Amino acid sequence: MNRFFLWGITAVNLSVISFVLYLYFTKEKIAYVNLNKVYKEFEMKKELENKLISIQQNRKTIIDSLEIQLRAFSRHFEKAVKIDEKEQLMFDQKKEEYRSKKKNFTEDNQALTQQYTDQIMKQLNEYVRNYGKDHNYDFLLGADNNGSIMHAKEQFDVSDDVIKYINKAYKGVIK
């Protein structure tokens, strides 16, 4: 009777242990990342942002220089008794150059911003996906303060870890 009881207890214990292990190993692994934070801290974003600012600054210098020339012309014309035809022609040419350059630069700046944003998002998405795979996540959610995640405990926030990973991946250090 005692022996039968012992076997019974052992069987129950084994079942409980198996069930706990099953729950432990089949539990879905979920975490979330703060998308704004990850995007802001992504090295590629910082590099391209600096590049974009530098290009835009150079273009602005060209436009400003043309604007100064046009103002000088205007002041000269205001004071002049008679306007020289050659000067008038030059002024018109400069005005046209200013308009066309300003328009082209505005369009190019927008296109370049869009191009860089696309490049950043492509690489960022790929690296975050790889992070999820490498760390065996079943779900990696993106919190962007738009209500996609209403509440989550901070312990599930892996943003800092993801930032380290994506910057290493961008550098090409992670194999």
Next chain:
Amino acid sequence: MGKGALVLFLSAVLSVTIFASCKRGSLGCQDYVKWMDNPNNGFKMTKAFEGIKYTLQYKTKEYLAIQDNKGQPLSPTSLAKGIEQYNDMCYFTLRMETFDKAHDPLTVKIVSEDEYHQRNTYFSYQFQNELKVLVNTDTVNCGLFSMVNNYGLAPYVDFVLGFPLKSDKVSDDLVFLLDDKTFNNGIVKFTFKSRDINDAPKLLTN
């Protein structure tokens, strides 16, 4: 005393183990090539974005000498000669391939034959300008460039690249930069650790 001796013995064993794991030793020709081709050893790296995969192989001069000798064992003289012809440059092979391995990467997202020819011309002559190496605080432009044209028969395209370097040894990590404007993936970086480059295995000769 016995305890002290045991600690000393264990320390010695540990030191030898650590030393042995740090030094890569010497390898025969075939093992050397296998070692270099193994992505875990830091000389071959891969990155992939939206259907395009980039694989970059850093090629030591020994590796190139073996390739020239068709994988056959080298004598010290032939190795020295082989290495000499590759001096002053740092060599890579870059492969761009499609994920599905069914399409020529040059045909990805194109709509006309003209576009294909334009892309072919770009990759044959202008793509060189998009490649750079950052090493020892210098930015080095690609000095040797050759696209291995397979005329669309393979789902990849290879580029043989060389960058003029003053020294074989590097003080900082070597960073390879590729600006992908064709597939709009932007700057694609590969970092080769200085430790890996400086401590590459020695090649055994006959």
